[in-house]
Amino acid sequence: MKTITSSWGPIRTIIKRELAGYFASPVAYVFIVIFLLLVGFFTFMVGGFFERGEASLTSFFIWHPWLYLFFLPALGMRLWAEEKRMGTIELLLTMPVTAWQAIVAKFLAAWLFLALTLILTFPLILTVNYLGRPDNGVILSGYVGSLLLGGSYLGVSSMTSAITRNQVISFILSVVICLFLILAGWPPVTDFLTRLLSGSTWLVDTVAACSVMTHFEGFQRGVLDTRDILFFLSIASFGLFTTGVIIRSRRAG
Amino acid sequence: MIKVQNLCKSFGPIAAVNGLSFSVERGEILGFLGPNGAGKSTTMRMITGFIPPSSGSVTIGGEDMAEKPIICKRMIGYLPENAPAYTDMTVSEFLQFAAELRGMRGNRTQQAVDRVVEMCSLKTVLHQSIETLSKGFRHRTCFAQAIIHDPDILIMDEPTDGLDPNQKHEIRALIRRMGEEKAIIFSTHILEEVEAVCSRAIIIDRGRIVANGTPQELKNRSETAGAITVRLTGVSTAVANTKLTQLPLVAKTTILEAPAPVASVRVFPKPNGKEGELGLGIYELATREQWKIEELRCEEGRLDDVFRSITLSETATEKSS
Ligand SMILES: Nc1ncnc2c1ncn2[C@@H]1O[C@H](COP(=O)(O)OP(=O)(O)O)[C@@H](O)[C@H]1O
Numbered sequence: 001m002k003t004i005t006s007s008w009g010p011i012r013t014i015i016k017r018e019l020a021g022y023f024a025s026p027v028a029y030v031f032i033v034i035f036l037l038l039v040g041f042f043t044f045m046v047g048g049f050f051e052r053g054e055a056s057l058t059s060f061f062i063w064h065p066w067l068y069l070f071f072l073p074a075l076g077m078r079l080w081a082e083e084k085r086m087g088t089i090e091l092l093l094t095m096p097v098t099a100w101q102a103i104v105a106k107f108l109a110a111w112l113f114l115a116l117t118l119i120l121t122f123p124l125i126l127t128v129n130y131l132g133r134p135d136n137g138v139i140l141s142g143y144v145g146s147l148l149l150g151g152s153y154l155g156v157s158s159m160t161s162a163i164t165r166n167q168v169i170s171f172i173l174s175v176v177i178c179l180f181l182i183l184a185g186w187p188p189v190t191d192f193l194t195r196l197l198s199g200s201t202w203l204v205d206t207v208a209a210c211s212v213m214t215h216f217e218g219f220q221r222g223v224l225d226t227r228d229i230l231f232f233l234s235i236a237s238f239g240l241f242t243t244g245v246i247i248r249s250r251r252a253g
Numbered sequence: 254m255i256k257v258q259n260l261c262k263s264f265g266p267i268a269a270v271n272g273l274s275f276s277v278e279r280g281e282i283l284g285f286l287g288p289n290g291a292g293k294s295t296t297m298r299m300i301t302g303f304i305p306p307s308s309g310s311v312t313i314g315g316e317d318m319a320e321k322p323i324i325c326k327r328m329i330g331y332l333p334e335n336a337p338a339y340t341d342m343t344v345s346e347f348l349q350f351a352a353e354l355r356g357m358r359g360n361r362t363q364q365a366v367d368r369v370v371e372m373c374s375l376k377t378v379l380h381q382s383i384e385t386l387s388k389g390f391r392h393r394t395c396f397a398q399a400i401i402h403d404p405d406i407l408i409m410d411e412p413t414d415g416l417d418p419n420q421k422h423e424i425r426a427l428i429r430r431m432g433e434e435k436a437i438i439f440s441t442h443i444l445e446e447v448e449a450v451c452s453r454a455i456i457i458d459r460g461r462i463v464a465n466g467t468p469q470e471l472k473n474r475s476e477t478a479g480a481i482t483v484r485l486t487g488v489s490t491a492v493a494n495t496k497l498t499q500l501p502l503v504a505k506t507t508i509l510e511a512p513a514p515v516a517s518v519r520v521f522p523k524p525n526g527k528e529g530e531l532g533l534g535i536y537e538l539a540t541r542e543q544w545k546i547e548e549l550r551c552e553e554g555r556l557d558d559v560f561r562s563i564t565l566s567e568t569a570t571e572k573s574s
């Protein structure tokens with residue numbers, strides 16, 4: 001217990017610094033505003049929020065995997081690339097802090113920032129509750145799923161950010177990886193694969209099981225499945241673990 | 254306090270550090286000298302636990318860096334090369350962050366920040382963003398971060414690089430003052446700095462120690478150490494040089510440049526001569542010949558020369574072999 005509390009100290013300090021860093025520049029505000037505008041646009045204009053004639057946020061959550069595809073690599077690209085570029089990684093890792101504390105703290109800060117952005121979409125909840133009688137349990141489950149989905153993307157971004165000091169490269173790599181995670185289970189792709197591999201549905205299922213789409217789907221219907229939760233948490237953990245391996249190997253030369 | 258044994262680091266085929274061993278005790282200030290690319294920064298990064306050695310060990314205050322990194326890192330304050338700092342923070346936020354990472358809380362944080370702000374004269378820029386600081390202030394901010402927990406061990410990579418002469422002077426005074434009760438290592442390629450600050454100096458070249466001693470001992474290795482420089486009037490340079498060469502104690506002479514009526518010659522003693530003998534010989538010669546002595550000076554030797562002769566001759570032998 002003592003080790004947990006004593007390792008939490010530096011983590012909290014780093015989270016605080018990271019969050020202060022986000023809000024010290026206008027980038028954070030720009031990020032939040034653009035995200036909210038796009039969410040609104042897709043939910044109402046493209047998703048047909050009103051035309052659906054149902055009190056739910058389906059037309060909201062359905063866009064999250066795609067919106068996150070660009071927003072979260074942009075949020076995560078600076079995690080380690082920036083430390084390397086400025087040389088502050090040398091300060092950070094010669095403090096009495098373990099590498100994993102720093103990795104987890106920086107990840108959590110980005111994740112908290114995402115959570116904050118999601119909280120700012122609360123007018124949508126008010127709107128559907130004003131217009132009808134939605135199942136607020138389903139809405140909550142959608143938010144949980146969305147947060148977990150975002151966590152997995154941020155884990156990937158943390159990893160690509162550790163590879164390079166160039167944020168653009170980090171961004172592109174992480175978009176590509178996240179895109180793969182989406183496409184593996186996107187209906188048009190699975191349909192195509194089914195036709196291509198006519199018969200061996202287990203193969204298609206295996207590929208689809210790696211996709212965030214397959215696992216995000218349940219949350220949107222209000223089903224909190226442990227396997228889905230574990231799936232997103234494993235991707236995030238894998239990303240963070242790999243971040244650690246990369247940082248260590250870079251220093252080992 | 255700091256003990257380095259057989260430290261090696263290779264980056265692919267490059268051996269950046271190749272078998273360094275030395276130790277530094279409390280009260281010592283060790284100057285780390287060497288040309289660019291000699292492996293100074295790499296060594297310091299291993300001592301501070303930023304990169305692991307390929308082989309060899311670093312012991313900090315009796316603890317092994319590889320086994321107990323956190324305990325070791327607590328004892329160390331580190332100023333990396335180019336004084337990195339989070340540019341989006343203000344000086345005061347940055348120092349508080351450092352203090353908290355060092356495990357301080359509440360009142361102690363503020364006291365520690367106040368102390369280093371005072372020591373490093375940062376009062377005027379306390380609430381300024383680090384991005385907008387001049388190089389001197391930025392350096393001092395990073396320096397302040399290194400001493401915020403009053404560490405027993407201080408490692409500084411080129412702490413005076415890029416500062417103006419006044420700032421250099423201040424930092425040196427600070428280092429000297431702290432050196433009384435800490436173990437300090439700092440790297441530099443400014444040789445006068447070593448004489449001004451260090452109790453001991455190590456010269457490294459291509460990852461190896463090529464000289465180790467007090468600044469005075471190193472200077473004695475200089476070719477000019479023990480030579481005598483005379484400035485004479487009432488005689489031509491050529492004549493003075495010839496007569497001086499003929500003195501029995503003289504090994505050789507070199508003519509130095511001097512403005513018109515003055516003849517300036519550096520006289521090197523034979524290796525077995527007694528101290529003071531040569532000076533007396535020159536004085537007697539001058540009196541006999543009725544030359545007027547403007548100046549007669551015994552050379553201490555110059556660190557520059559030692560540094561150059563050691564690091565260059567090594568390169569030369571490498572090339573010829
Ligand atoms: N991360 C690295 N990867 C590859 N080579 C490196 C790395 N860091 C240092 N080197 C090489 O190691 C040698 C020593 O560098 P360094 O320790 O920075 O020297 P100094 O600080 O004395 O100028 C140089 O040849 C440098 O190119």
Ligand SMILES: [Mg+2]
Pocket residue numbers: 293294295334410
């Ligand atoms: Mg260097």
